Structure formats: C-alpha cells, structure tokens
Amino acid sequence: MPTGKREKRNKQFGEWFRQVLINAEILDYRYPIKGCGVWLPYGYKIRRLVTQLLRDLHDATGHEEVQFPIMVTETDLRKEAAHIKDFENEVFWITHGGLKPLEIKYALRPTSETAIYPMLKLWIRSHADLPRRLYQIGSVFRYETKTTRPIIRVRELSTFKEAHTSHATLEDAEIQIKEAIQIYKNFFDACGVPYAISRRPDWDKFPGALYSISFDVIMPDGRTLQSGTVHNLGQNFSKTFDIQYETIDGEHQYIWQTCYGISERGIGALISVHGDDNGIGLIPCLAPIQVIIIPIPHKENPQSIAEVCKKVAEKLENMGFRTEIDQREDLTPGAKFFYWELRGVPIRIEIGPKDVKKEQVVFVRRDTFKKEACRISDLPSRLRQLMDQMSIEMRERAWEWMRKRIYRVDSLEKADELLKKRAGILELLWCGDAGCGHEIEELVSAKLLGTPVDFEEKIEGKCVVCGKKASSFVRAAIAY
Amino acid sequence: MPTGKREKRNKQFGEWFRQVLINAEILDYRYPIKGCGVWLPYGYKIRRLVTQLLRDLHDATGHEEVQFPIMVTETDLRKEAAHIKDFENEVFWITHGGLKPLEIKYALRPTSETAIYPMLKLWIRSHADLPRRLYQIGSVFRYETKTTRPIIRVRELSTFKEAHTSHATLEDAEIQIKEAIQIYKNFFDACGVPYAISRRPDWDKFPGALYSISFDVIMPDGRTLQSGTVHNLGQNFSKTFDIQYETIDGEHQYIWQTCYGISERGIGALISVHGDDNGIGLIPCLAPIQVIIIPIPHKENPQSIAEVCKKVAEKLENMGFRTEIDQREDLTPGAKFFYWELRGVPIRIEIGPKDVKKEQVVFVRRDTFKKEACRISDLPSRLRQLMDQMSIEMRERAWEWMRKRIYRVDSLEKADELLKKRAGILELLWCGDAGCGHEIEELVSAKLLGTPVDFEEKIEGKCVVCGKKASSFVRAAIAY
Numbered sequence: 001m002p003t004g005k006r007e008k009r010n011k012q013f014g015e016w017f018r019q020v021l022i023n024a025e026i027l028d029y030r031y032p033i034k035g036c037g038v039w040l041p042y043g044y045k046i047r048r049l050v051t052q053l054l055r056d057l058h059d060a061t062g063h064e065e066v067q068f069p070i071m072v073t074e075t076d077l078r079k080e081a082a083h084i085k086d087f088e089n090e091v092f093w094i095t096h097g098g099l100k101p102l103e104i105k106y107a108l109r110p111t112s113e114t115a116i117y118p119m120l121k122l123w124i125r126s127h128a129d130l131p132r133r134l135y136q137i138g139s140v141f142r143y144e145t146k147t148t149r150p151i152i153r154v155r156e157l158s159t160f161k162e163a164h165t166s167h168a169t170l171e172d173a174e175i176q177i178k179e180a181i182q183i184y185k186n187f188f189d190a191c192g193v194p195y196a197i198s199r200r201p202d203w204d205k206f207p208g209a210l211y212s213i214s215f216d217v218i219m220p221d222g223r224t225l226q227s228g229t230v231h232n233l234g235q236n237f238s239k240t241f242d243i244q245y246e247t248i249d250g251e252h253q254y255i256w257q258t259c260y261g262i263s264e265r266g267i268g269a270l271i272s273v274h275g276d277d278n279g280i281g282l283i284p285c286l287a288p289i290q291v292i293i294i295p296i297p298h299k300e301n302p303q304s305i306a307e308v309c310k311k312v313a314e315k316l317e318n319m320g321f322r323t324e325i326d327q328r329e330d331l332t333p334g335a336k337f338f339y340w341e342l343r344g345v346p347i348r349i350e351i352g353p354k355d356v357k358k359e360q361v362v363f364v365r366r367d368t369f370k371k372e373a374c375r376i377s378d379l380p381s382r383l384r385q386l387m388d389q390m391s392i393e394m395r396e397r398a399w400e401w402m403r404k405r406i407y408r409v410d411s412l413e414k415a416d417e418l419l420k421k422r423a424g425i426l427e428l429l430w431c432g433d434a435g436c437g438h439e440i441e442e443l444v445s446a447k448l449l450g451t452p453v454d455f456e457e458k459i460e461g462k463c464v465v466c467g468k469k470a471s472s473f474v475r476a477a478i479a480y
Numbered sequence: 481m482p483t484g485k486r487e488k489r490n491k492q493f494g495e496w497f498r499q500v501l502i503n504a505e506i507l508d509y510r511y512p513i514k515g516c517g518v519w520l521p522y523g524y525k526i527r528r529l530v531t532q533l534l535r536d537l538h539d540a541t542g543h544e545e546v547q548f549p550i551m552v553t554e555t556d557l558r559k560e561a562a563h564i565k566d567f568e569n570e571v572f573w574i575t576h577g578g579l580k581p582l583e584i585k586y587a588l589r590p591t592s593e594t595a596i597y598p599m600l601k602l603w604i605r606s607h608a609d610l611p612r613r614l615y616q617i618g619s620v621f622r623y624e625t626k627t628t629r630p631i632i633r634v635r636e637l638s639t640f641k642e643a644h645t646s647h648a649t650l651e652d653a654e655i656q657i658k659e660a661i662q663i664y665k666n667f668f669d670a671c672g673v674p675y676a677i678s679r680r681p682d683w684d685k686f687p688g689a690l691y692s693i694s695f696d697v698i699m700p701d702g703r704t705l706q707s708g709t710v711h712n713l714g715q716n717f718s719k720t721f722d723i724q725y726e727t728i729d730g731e732h733q734y735i736w737q738t739c740y741g742i743s744e745r746g747i748g749a750l751i752s753v754h755g756d757d758n759g760i761g762l763i764p765c766l767a768p769i770q771v772i773i774i775p776i777p778h779k780e781n782p783q784s785i786a787e788v789c790k791k792v793a794e795k796l797e798n799m800g801f802r803t804e805i806d807q808r809e810d811l812t813p814g815a816k817f818f819y820w821e822l823r824g825v826p827i828r829i830e831i832g833p834k835d836v837k838k839e840q841v842v843f844v845r846r847d848t849f850k851k852e853a854c855r856i857s858d859l860p861s862r863l864r865q866l867m868d869q870m871s872i873e874m875r876e877r878a879w880e881w882m883r884k885r886i887y888r889v890d891s892l893e894k895a896d897e898l899l900k901k902r903a904g905i906l907e908l909l910w911c912g913d914a915g916c917g918h919e920i921e922e923l924v925s926a927k928l929l930g931t932p933v934d935f936e937e938k939i940e941g942k943c944v945v946c947g948k949k950a951s952s953f954v955r956a957a958i959a960y
Contacts, residue, residue, distance in 0.1 A: 064521035
C-alpha cells in the first residue's frame with residue numbers, strides 16, 4: 001500500500017527533522033545553550049506516552065523505579081578507570097556553590113553507574129537481596145564535541161531511561177541481558193520501529209562493560225541511529241565499588257551487573273520512521289490525539305454538523321479513543337488537514353452536510369491517506385479495527401523498508417560504494433580480528449555496528465580483509 | 481476518634497522523619513552529596529501518585545506541560561537584578577565542559593524563570609497567543625547554606641512543579657493568581673493536608689515579584705513548612721526579557737506574568753501530617769498500596785486461606801483498589817502488621833481460619849486501628865465507603881489539629897512564650913508598617929508568614945508594636 005511522499009524526508013532528512021520538530025510543536029531547539037532543547041506541549045504529550053510505555057514494560061518485569069541525584073562526586077566518577085577515561089572529555093563540571101569554590105568538584109552525571117553503585121553497596125547484603133532491578137527516567141549530560149543535533153546528539157539527554165540490575169551469578173546476568181533485549185524488542189515493536197541488534201566490537205563497547213549490545217535503527221537518510229544499548233558489566237563495577245553479597249554458604253562474592261538504556265532517540269526514530277513529507281508519523285498507541293474530527297462547514301446547517309461532531313467525539317472518548325474536534329473558525333478545512341497531518345494524528349474524521357444526512361462520517365488514514373465512509377453506528381468497532389490494521393501495516397511497511405536497506409556484500413569496494421550512497425547497513429564476512437575490523441572501518445569510512453545478535457546463522461566463507469575463515473558477519477554503517 | 485500514638489512523631493519530629501524516610505523505603509539520604517537524596521521504590525510510587533495529581537489539576541485548567549533544560553546561561557540568570565541578588569549565593573556553577581573551561585558559565589537552574597522567559601519572547605507575538613499557561617515537573621538546585629534536611633531543605637529539589645503563566649492584562653494575571661490558589665487548595669485538600677494561606681511581607685517576597693502568597697503547613701513539631709507559593713510577577717520579568725505582545729489595536733505591550741510552585745515538601749507534609757509513632761500516614765487516594773491482605777496462617781487448612789486471600793485480592797483489584805497480598809513465609813502476621821503500618825497502607829485485611837468459615841474478612845484502619853468484620857460479598861461496597869469515610873476523617877482530624885495550633889494573641893510576650901514552646905502559628909494585630917514587622921520578628925525570634933489570605937475579616941484594634949490602628953493580622957511562626 002503506498003504512503004505519502006517521502007522525498008524530502010529521505011533526501012533532506014536533517015532539514016526535514018529540524019522543521020517537523022518546531023512546526024509540529026515537538027521540541028524547540030533555539031534554547032540559548034547549545035545541545036539543549038525545550039519539549040513543547042505536543043512533544044511532551046508524545047514523551048508522556050513513550051515514557052509510560054517504558055514504565056509499563058519495566059514494571060511488568062520486576063524492575064523498580066527510583067530516582068537518583070543529578071550530581072555525582074568527582075571521586076566516584078573517577079573510581080572506574082575505563083569509565084572516566086571515556087567520559088572525561090564529555091563531563092560538565094560544577095566547581096562553585098554560590099560564590100565559593102566547592103571542596104570537591106561535582107559532575108553532571110553522564111550516565112548513572114557512578115551515582116547508583118555506591119548506594120547499591122549499602123543496599124545489597126545477602127543473596128536474599130538479589131536479583132535487584134532498578135530503573136530511572138531523567139536527564140544525563142554529555143559535553144558533546146561532535147556536531148549537536150536536536151534529539152539525535154544533544155548535551156542534555158532529557159529522556160534517558162536507564163536500568164541497572166544486580167545478580168548473584170554471571171548466568172543470572174546473562175539471563176537478564178536476554179530479558180533486556182526482549183523488553184527493548186517489545187518497546188520498538190510497540191513503536192513500530194524496526195531495528196538491527198548487534199554486539200558491538202570490543203573497541204566500541206560501553207566503558208567498563210564485558211560487552212555491549214545495541215539496537216540500531218536506519219533513519220530515512222540511510223544513516224543508523226544507536227537507539228538502545230544493553231551492557232553486561234560483569235563484576236567490573238562491583239569490584240570497583242566493592243559491592244559484595246553473602247552467599248547461602250556465608251561466603252562473600254562480588255555481584256554481577258547489567259545496565260541498559262534508551263533515550264529520546266527512541267522518540268526521534270518513532271516520528272521519523274513513520275513520517276513523510278507532510279509531517280511526522282505516530283503509531284496509534286503512541287499518538288496523543290488518535291482521532292481528529294474536522295467539521296466541513298456548510299452555510300445551511302452549521303448547527304447540526306457541530307452537534308454530530310460533538311456526539312461522535314463523546315462516543316469515541318467513551319470508548320477510550322483520544323479524540324479532539326478542531327473547532328477553530330479562522331481556518332479552512334484544508335488548513336486543518338495540513339495542521340494535523342504535520343502532527344501525525346493517525347485518523348482524521350471529516351463530517352460535512354452529506355454525512356449528517358446519511359448518518360455517516362468519512363475517515364482518512366494518516367499513513368496512506370485512504371478515505372473510507374462509515375456509518376456512525378458502526379464507528380467504534382470499525383475504528384478499533386482500522387487502528388489495529390494501521391498499526392500492523394505501519395510496522396510491516398517500516399520493516400520492509402529497513403530490510404531492503406540491509407545488504408550482504410562480498411567486497412570492500414562494493415561496501416564503500418553503497419555507503420557513499422548512504423544505502424543503509426552492510427553485512428560483511430569477518431574473521432573477528434580487531435585489525436581486520438579497523439581496516440574495514442578505515443577503508444569504507446564507516447563504523448562497525450558489530451556482529452548480528454538478532455539471528456543465528458551458519459557462517460561459510462572468508463573474511464573480506466584477510467581472506468581467512470570468517471567467524472561471523474559484521475555490520476558496517478554510517479552512524480549518527 | 482482517637483488515632484495511633486503520636487508522641488515520638490511530635491516530640492522528636494526530626495528523628496522520626498529521618499527514620500520513617502529510610503525505614504519505610506521512601507528516600508535514602510546517605511547519598512555522597514549533601515542535600516541530595518535517592519527516591520526509593522516505595523517513595524517513588526508515592527511520588528508518582530502525587531505528581532499525577534498535580535498533572536491532573538494543571539491539565540484540567542488549561543496548563544500545558546513542557547520541559548526546559550536544567551542549565552541556564554550566566555547571562556540570562558543575571559538579567560533580573562533582584563532575582564540574581566537573592567539567588568547568587570545559592571547557585572551551583574558549571575565552569576568546565578570536559579577538560580576545558582566554558583566560554584560562558586552555566587548555572588543549574590535554582591528556579592526556571594530565566595530558562596523559560598527568553599523562550600516566551602520567541603513564542604508570544606500577539607494577543608491571540610495569550611493567555612499561555614505552562615508547567616513542568618523536574619529538578620531545581622539550591623546551594624543551601626542553612627542546615628539541610630531530607631525533603632525539607634535540600635540542594636537538589638527533585639520534584640519541583642513550577643507553573644508559569646502569561647497574560648495580556650494585570651486583571652487577567654490577578655484572576656490567574658486566584659485560580660492558582662484554588663488549584664493548590666484542591667491539591668492540599670486531596671492530600672488531606674491543612675494549610676494557612678498568607679501574603680508574605682514585602683521583604684520576604686519572591687525576588688522579582690509584585691507579591692507572593694504562600695501555603696504554610698504546621699508540621700508535627702509546631703514549626704511551619706512553606707509548601708507552596710504563588711507569585712504575581714507583574715511586568716518585571718517581561719520588561720527584563722523584553723516579552724511583548726501586539727494588542728488588537730496594534731500596540732506593543734509587555735505581558736503580565738505569574739508563577740507558582742510546589743516541591744517534594746508537599747510529600748513531606750503528606751506523610752508527616754497523617755503519620756504516627758508506627759510510621760507514615762497516607763490518604764487512600766495517594767497510597768501506592770491501598771489494601772494489604774495478610775493471611776493468618778493455621779496448620780489445619782493453609783490452602784483454603786491462601787485461596788480466599790487470592791479471591792479477595794482479585795475482586796478488589798478488579799474494582800480498582802490497589803491491593804497486595806503479603807505472602808512472605810518467613811514473617812509472622814505481627815511482623816507484617818508492623819511492616820505495612822510503617823508504610824502507611826490505609827487498610828489491612830486479615831484472613832484467618834475463622835474468617836474463611838464465616839465467609840468474612842477483618843478490616844483494620846491504619847489511622848484509628850479500628851477493627852471491623854465484613855462479609856466477603858459486601859466487601860467492595862463497604863471498602864469504598866470505608867475509604868471515603870477515612871479520607872474525610874483524616875482530613876478533618878488534620879484540620880482540627882492545625883486549628884488548635886493557630887493562636888490569636890494580643891501581646892508580644894505571650895507570642896514569644898508560645899513560640900518558644902513551638903506552639904504553631906500566632907496571629908497578631910499589625911499596622912502594616914515594615915518597621916513594626918521587623919520588630920515583631922526580632923522580639924519573638926520568628927519569621928512573619930504574612931497577612932491572612934484564606935479569610936477576610938473586619939479588623940478592629942491596635943498594632944502590637946506601635947499601638948496605631950491595625951490594618952490586618954499578621955502571622956508569626958518558627959518556620960523551616
């Protein structure tokens with residue numbers, strides 16, 4: 001099924017994204033501090049639904065929501081060597097309280113391991129305290145030296161959901177990693193956003209982790225966006241922060257830890273993947289307004305149209321659909337169509353004089369612009385059906401689009417050529433050697449996303465660099 | 481109706497408060513940075529309900545939720561002279577990004593006027609853009625030099641709801657002030673927390689405001705806690721930040737502004753006002769768990785008790801009551817009573833072998849410890865009734881307690897004597913002169929909360945200081 005035009009969205013994605021953020025009243029990026037944006041009312045409503053989805057998924061799987069302070073002491077931040085090494089150039093430092101210098105500097109947390117783990121040391125005593133799964137949603141800060149972009153690369157990540165889990169054994173931590181991957185799959189599936197799951201190469205893992213797994217989304221311009229990450233921290237931080245528990249046998253052991261995060265990039269992917277040249281797209285379950293009713297005025301009988309609109313809106317609201325009527329008198333129906341398409345409202349209902357006579361309404365789907373008449377008596381059931389169908393089709397269409405942008409190539413020349421065109425994700429045979437990995441990155445001027453985790457496959461063939469036996473595919477892409 | 485013992489809560493309030501915060505798993509104050517606490521899972525659930533209540537009250541009255549960055553530039557923070565003068569000693573300053581000094585310093589917002597108003601300048605163009613009512617819930621930061629106390633006086637206020645409104649005229653701003661007061665009354669009434677509303681003396685108003693109105697709560701130890709404030713900002717900030725709108729006649733005018741805030745102090749008041757020596761108290765609508773079911777085990781027939789508990793829990797859950805069964809096997813019923821009383825769960829249901837036979841349960845109210853048997857078939861309706869009654873009684877009891885702690889006194893000696901005993905709020909006749917006001921503050925070693933806004937009264941009598949005709953009462957109290 002065809003969708004709206006996507007030429008501008010795909011070919012001038014950066015410009016399209018910037019424009020929809022401000023025009024659809026999602027985020028205003030003109031704040032006086034670089035890399036910091038203001039969530040506008042409509043965008044904040046999307047954020048509410050997305051964070052509620054994250055809360056539901058975490059609450060349902062034994063995670064407990066907490067909230068830690070935004071400041072971390074320099075001492076704690078510096079404890080884990082690999083961690084501070086990676087973040088040192090990206091930390092905002094608080095040096096003064098009032099007019100006086102602080103005795104010890106505070107950092108704005110770049111991520112919350114070093115805030116949370118000193119407290120875990122106080123809370124975890126025995127095996128009975130394990131497992132412990134905590135999460136929080138809030139701001140973290142990175143003094144980005146790369147070009148900042150609204151939502152995609154910012155200095156205040158204002159919607160950072162991070163989970164931190166503690167376990168008695170490595171096996172338990174591994175099970176948790178699998179659960180985390182499942183939670184993130186459920187999250188992106190609910191958003192209708194397709195993803196590739198890759199285990200990052202060792203040289204690109206989270207500082208301090210045993211290994212890192214990432215959810216990458218191909219954005220409309222063919223670049224990938226790292227939209228969720230899952231890390232097995234092993235005992236690295238628990239040894240640094242001395243977090244031990246007493247086993248049933250009375251021994252003291254360091255705990256095993258995992259952590260995983262999703263930021264507002266999830267929202268960026270959501271609105272872009274389903275967007276088109278007319279504006280953003282929203283899957284129905286994450287749309288602040290699911291149905292917008294637009295009266296098509298008529299001189300003879302404006303009153304009856306208004307009444308029918310109201311009756312329909314009440315009916316739909318009672319059925320649990322988030323519904324609004326656009327009653328503005330200074331705008332034409334056409335201007336209203338434009339306004340709500342920009343904001344990605346999934347279903348438009350038009351009610352004109354003919355419809356009133358026939359006791360019907362006209363539906364228009366935001367994704368396909370397909371029109372359909374429906375008797376008012378059939379409305380709620382048809383609408384439920386339509387939204388379910390739309391959600392499935394939006395998700396499938398997005399997956400189809402993404403699958404076409406994953407290429408298996410057997411030469412670096414071909415890879416380079418495709419990446420120059422921003423074709424998407426390339427999968428190349430690789431021996432697993434870091435040297436060969438770096439060579440691929442250099443020769444195709446791209447990042448390695450890592451090895452596929454989303455499927456298992458028997459590998460036959462040779463490494464594209466050294467020609468030795470390949471141990472896996474490795475993914476390369478131009479990443480944000 | 482008598483309640484649980486309140487001796488410790490009232491006489492050693494500071495200690496009681498610290499203990500319930502940690503023991504009831506609300507907030508852990510052992511974080512390595514002074515004045516910063518960690519919201520624990522149970523406390524965070526209370527926080528969710530309280531912030532949802534605030535959201536509902538603001539959304540229903542035309543307020544739109546937004547989210548601004550946490551950092552403010554030094555330039556913007558310094559623009560309004562009175563504002564920076566008051567906050568200068570209390571601001572955390574960010575001076576470095578990574579290893580390099582920043583070109584311009586950033587402040588952690590101590591409140592968000594200076595973050596929000598430069599953006600209002602971009603958003604407000606004409607009378608059609610007014611009124612505009614925005615709010616956000618998040619963290620603000622104060623480098624407190626006074627003794628910090630968990631929730632009551634902190635360096636990161638992590639639950640700060642602030643609303644900022646823009647209007648075409650002073651009259652509209654005044655109407656907004658009345659609405660804000662009503663919203664806050666509704667908030668504290670829903671919490672069952674009594675309050676005195678006072679217009680702060682001019683020397684104690686919000687820096688930059690025309691005037692400030694405060695909601696003060698008398699805490700169990702007789703000290704008052706400023707728990708909500710409402711400010712009419714006039715055109716002071718709009719002139720500083722050059723926020724103008726075009727009138728219908730094409731003239732350019734500065735907007736009129738108000739702002740009002742409530743922090744986690746609201747939660748501090750809630751759990752303390754309804755608390756007793758056994759733990760915190762929660763009004764049913766703000767309790768994360770409204771009903772805790774405790775099986776009273778019996779050797780003969782443990783299975784049937786477990787089944788009835790499950791059946792009752794399902795029934796109550798389906799009726800919308802937040803219900804849990806405490807199935808822990810390593811705790812006696814008595815230990816479980818203690819555990820849930822500490823956490824303020826409004827209703828305990830005990831189910832033992834006798835109850836199973838009689839097809840009944842036993843209710844225990846958290847506030848009065850009154851017991852009552854109820855047939856299982858009558859459960860949902862009786863429970864709804866009981867909770868409504870309980871909410872009304874808790875609120876009335878709290879108001880009665882507070883009213884007894886508001887004294888009208890006609891001499892400074894009497895006032896001093898009462899305040900030394902931490903009796904509560906004193907109301908004294910006052911001529912309105914600042915000199916006399918300061919003299920009262922000095923002679924009774926207390927703060928003036930200001931003049932009553934919660935009632936109007938004909939004033940007859942003389943100022944307690946100068947003996948001239950009094951224009952109003954003024955309230956004095958030992959404030960947190």
